[in-house]
Amino acid sequence: MAAVSPYEMPEAGSGHRQPVVSMRRIEKRFPGVHALKNVQFDLMPGEVHALMGENGAGKSTLMKILSGIYPKDDGEVLIDGRPTDVPSPRAAQDLGISIIHQELSLMNDLTAAQNIFIGREPRLSFGRLDETALNRRAAEIFASMNLKLDPRALVGRLTIAKQQMVEIAKALSFNARVLIMDEPTAALNNAEIEELFIIIRRLRTEGVGIIYISHKMDELKRIADRVTVMRDGQHVGTVAAADTPVDRIIAMMVGRALADSALTVPDLAGAPVALEVKGLARGREIRDVSFSVRKGEILGFAGLMGAGRTEVARAIFGADPREAGEIIVDGVRRDIRTPADAVEAGIGYLSEDRKHFGLAVGMDVRANIAMASIGRFTRRFGTLDETAMRDAARAYIEQLTIRTPSDRQEVRLLSGGNQQKVVIAKWLLRDCDVLIFDEPTRGIDVGAKSEIYKLLNGLAAQGRAVIVISSELPEVLRLSHRIAVMCEGRLTGILPGGAGTSQEDIMRLATQRESVMQPMGGMQ
Amino acid sequence: MSTVEASPRASLAARLFQSGAHQKLLAFASLVILLIGFSLASPSFMQTSNIIAILQATSVNGVLAIAATLVIITGGIDLSVGTLMTFCAVIAGVVLTYWGMPLPVGIVAAIAAGALCGLTSGTFVAKMKIPPFIATLGMMLMLKGLSLVISGTRPIYFNDTPGFTEISRGSLIGAVIPGLPIPNGVLILFLVAMAASYILGRTVLGRYTFALGSNEESVRLSGVNTDAWKMAVYALAGGICGIAGLLIASRLNSAQPALGLGYELEAIAAVVIGGTSLAGGRGSILGTLIGALIMAVLANGLRILSVAQEWQTVVTGAIIILAVYADMMRKRRMG
Numbered sequence: 001m002a003a004v005s006p007y008e009m010p011e012a013g014s015g016h017r018q019p020v021v022s023m024r025r026i027e028k029r030f031p032g033v034h035a036l037k038n039v040q041f042d043l044m045p046g047e048v049h050a051l052m053g054e055n056g057a058g059k060s061t062l063m064k065i066l067s068g069i070y071p072k073d074d075g076e077v078l079i080d081g082r083p084t085d086v087p088s089p090r091a092a093q094d095l096g097i098s099i100i101h102q103e104l105s106l107m108n109d110l111t112a113a114q115n116i117f118i119g120r121e122p123r124l125s126f127g128r129l130d131e132t133a134l135n136r137r138a139a140e141i142f143a144s145m146n147l148k149l150d151p152r153a154l155v156g157r158l159t160i161a162k163q164q165m166v167e168i169a170k171a172l173s174f175n176a177r178v179l180i181m182d183e184p185t186a187a188l189n190n191a192e193i194e195e196l197f198i199i200i201r202r203l204r205t206e207g208v209g210i211i212y213i214s215h216k217m218d219e220l221k222r223i224a225d226r227v228t229v230m231r232d233g234q235h236v237g238t239v240a241a242a243d244t245p246v247d248r249i250i251a252m253m254v255g256r257a258l259a260d261s262a263l264t265v266p267d268l269a270g271a272p273v274a275l276e277v278k279g280l281a282r283g284r285e286i287r288d289v290s291f292s293v294r295k296g297e298i299l300g301f302a303g304l305m306g307a308g309r310t311e312v313a314r315a316i317f318g319a320d321p322r323e324a325g326e327i328i329v330d331g332v333r334r335d336i337r338t339p340a341d342a343v344e345a346g347i348g349y350l351s352e353d354r355k356h357f358g359l360a361v362g363m364d365v366r367a368n369i370a371m372a373s374i375g376r377f378t379r380r381f382g383t384l385d386e387t388a389m390r391d392a393a394r395a396y397i398e399q400l401t402i403r404t405p406s407d408r409q410e411v412r413l414l415s416g417g418n419q420q421k422v423v424i425a426k427w428l429l430r431d432c433d434v435l436i437f438d439e440p441t442r443g444i445d446v447g448a449k450s451e452i453y454k455l456l457n458g459l460a461a462q463g464r465a466v467i468v469i470s471s472e473l474p475e476v477l478r479l480s481h482r483i484a485v486m487c488e489g490r491l492t493g494i495l496p497g498g499a500g501t502s503q504e505d506i507m508r509l510a511t512q513r514e515s516v517m518q519p520m521g522g523m524q
Numbered sequence: 525m526s527t528v529e530a531s532p533r534a535s536l537a538a539r540l541f542q543s544g545a546h547q548k549l550l551a552f553a554s555l556v557i558l559l560i561g562f563s564l565a566s567p568s569f570m571q572t573s574n575i576i577a578i579l580q581a582t583s584v585n586g587v588l589a590i591a592a593t594l595v596i597i598t599g600g601i602d603l604s605v606g607t608l609m610t611f612c613a614v615i616a617g618v619v620l621t622y623w624g625m626p627l628p629v630g631i632v633a634a635i636a637a638g639a640l641c642g643l644t645s646g647t648f649v650a651k652m653k654i655p656p657f658i659a660t661l662g663m664m665l666m667l668k669g670l671s672l673v674i675s676g677t678r679p680i681y682f683n684d685t686p687g688f689t690e691i692s693r694g695s696l697i698g699a700v701i702p703g704l705p706i707p708n709g710v711l712i713l714f715l716v717a718m719a720a721s722y723i724l725g726r727t728v729l730g731r732y733t734f735a736l737g738s739n740e741e742s743v744r745l746s747g748v749n750t751d752a753w754k755m756a757v758y759a760l761a762g763g764i765c766g767i768a769g770l771l772i773a774s775r776l777n778s779a780q781p782a783l784g785l786g787y788e789l790e791a792i793a794a795v796v797i798g799g800t801s802l803a804g805g806r807g808s809i810l811g812t813l814i815g816a817l818i819m820a821v822l823a824n825g826l827r828i829l830s831v832a833q834e835w836q837t838v839v840t841g842a843i844i845i846l847a848v849y850a851d852m853m854r855k856r857r858m859g
Contacts, residue, residue: 090747107738
């Protein structure tokens with residue numbers, strides 16, 4: 001890969017215009033993580049500058065520094081060429097920098113106009129509100145955006161796309177000169193994306209600088225002037241969007257494929273199918289997903305955030321409803337409507353959010369391990385057989401090498417890796433033959449990760465079917481015997497595991513959007 | 525898209541849904557059905573004297589429920605409204621009877637004491653980040669104790685303050701329109717309701733009350749001093765509890781220091797029946813008023829039908845469950 005020096009940034013547009021934002025040598029550390037290392041970024045007025053990188057590359061952190069949410073550790077931020085402090089979100093707004101978060105931060109119970117002017121309501125005397133002026137001003141902003149929207153509409157009743165427009169209107173009401181959009185199209189359909197692009201182009205012609213964070217390659221080609229790629233908290237390069245091939249951008253994002261310990265893919269051709277999913281569907285989130293896993297196989301699920309992987313897992317597990325689809329376990333069609341049905345069928349799901357869904361963190365290791373199998377430890381009159389529970393818990397503490405002083409230790413006092421092992425023990429005790437792991441190593445330090453990998457390999461070797469959802473491509477490549485890739489609720493392909501598959505192959509499928517849209521010329 | 529979008533041309537039904545008026549309609553319809561039911565069951569129910577008795581019975585709980593509504597819309601809860609009411613009554617007793625001050629001073633003192641206690645609760649919640657349930661639970665107990673301490677556990681009578689009982693029992697309206705002897709307590713309830721409704725709908729304080737309950741972090745990131753506004757809401761609610769204290773003291777012609785516990789739950793019940801969401805962000809004074817009326821009508825009607833007091837409580841409990849369930853079903857239907 002031809003390295004692009006951070007200092008060879010192509011200029012956007014022509015002339016000697018000054019960047020409206022220039023971030024130099026930005027450093028940021030969080031406990032245990034060097035989140036940003038010597039990062040450079042600049043933005044010209046009237047430019048759409050895409051910021052790309054894998055999850056965790058540091059894009060959001062950089063933007064939170066620019067919008068005053070995080071303080072930087074080192075480096076400087078220049079606004080209009082002058083070194084400027086951005087100590088708070090309010091300060092950023094006063095400087096004309098507005099951020100539109102991926103999770104919209106609107107008040108659903110207020111109207112569009114009330115949301116836009118929250119904290120800056122036009123007032124009459126004695127703290128009375130001037131609703132007429134409020135609605136008129138909001139209507140003016142909507143008109144300037146060429147947007148048909150009633151200022152008095154309750155935000156909670158609007159579509160996500162319209163809510164986003166309200167956020168943009170709010171940003172514009174601050175006379176925003178810099179607009180940061182974090183994955184603005186993640187929840188939009190194609191028509192809504194078009195609507196958004198029209199607004200973005202209009203803002204661009206008015207000289208607003210737009211920082212556009214997205215994973216979607218085709219969008220960048222259509223909307224962005226320049227692309228900056230980040231990886232592992234570092235600036236990899238800035239290129240002109242028009243004359244850089246998509247493959248090159250992907251290569252910049254994933255870096256050189258790491259020569260990791262070779263994965264041996266077992267020959268499972270003769271192994272029985274443990275789980276088969278046919279035509280699973282629910283709205284736009286899950287669209288006709290079909291796949292199967294054999295006993296002894298690890299099937300990886302790759303995709304970008306919001307691709308629908310967790311939704312698929314939860315639908316199989318009965319945690320969320322499905323509109324269509326069959327779930328066949330060990331050759332028997334099972335009607336799974338609730339998690340209890342799934343557990344009965346031998347499916348275990350290990351949520352990405354252990355603390356919320358996987359563990360009762362205030363209870364001890366013993367209680368947590370026994371949680372899903374409580375019926376086995378219940379004697380007559382509903383009393384619990386603590387001795388049997390203790391023995392079972394101790395057996396798994398030993399088998400999985402869970403580091404805990406005893407089976408009575410509260411789970412919240414264990415490390416992330418050991419908490420994850422407790423969840424695994426819980427499902428093993430329940431005799432689950434199909435285990436779905438959602439981001440099994442999230443929040444777990446590097447050392448413990450390889451232990452979890454070993455554990456997953458061990459489970460497969462015992463003949464269990466293992467599904468691993470992971471947003472970290474190296475992890476998927478390292479573990480999976482086969483790799484299912486999702487994009488926008490669809491299964492866009494299943495790749496063989498092992499050395500034959502690269503991160504680029506996965507990224508290509510993960511960004512393969514359904515409709516190919518017409519490329520459009522830039523606005524004058 | 526299944527989401528209903530608002531437009532000026534949206535149907536009347538859709539607009540009612542949006543404004544939350546639907547829940548009020550539901551509550552209002554229940555109230556009307558109760559009124560019709562009871563008047564059919566008993567001829568004495570609809571007599572003017574009985575209707576006035578119902579309104580008079582609503583006044584104290586109604587005012588307290590309005591105070592509770594304000595706090596609940598911010599996403600909080602105020603368990604101290606009942607004992608705060610008593611505390612303010614005791615303060616009025618101390619100022620008027622023990623110190624012999626003139627009536628207006630006593631009125632101001634009671635309301636100021638309420639606002640100050642509310643501000644204290646608000647400080648616990650906003651500045652010290654104590655969950656509202658705990659902060660106001662502590663406040664509830666402290667105020668109960670303080671009322672007993674200050675009064676020496678004895679009732680304070682207002683016999684030396686001429687006109688004090690007129691606050692609740694007199695009838696300004698009756699003086700003007702002889703055929704309509706509506707007691708001042710009821711008049712005060714409606715004045716408080718109108719003021720609170722105006723504050724919620726038309727002032728900055730009201731806007732932030734809803735905004736805090738809807739998405740506090742978002743309001744904070746918009747540069748609003750959320751702590752200060754939250755404290756203001758608790759203080760306002762406290763002041764309204766002071767008014768309730770004056771009403772009950774006037775009605776009993778005494779400050780009863782042992783009274784007050786349990787009133788907070790009655791008030792919260794009225795708020796919930798009136799369709800205000802305990803999750804915050806949604807609610808209305810009109811709904812709360814209807815909720816308080818429903819409770820008073822039930823109590824009165826069941827008493828006229830000679831239903832035992834114990835059963836009245838059972839019915840009230842069932843009504844709360846029904847009201848909230850109806851609200852949830854409505855939301856589920858709207859998706």
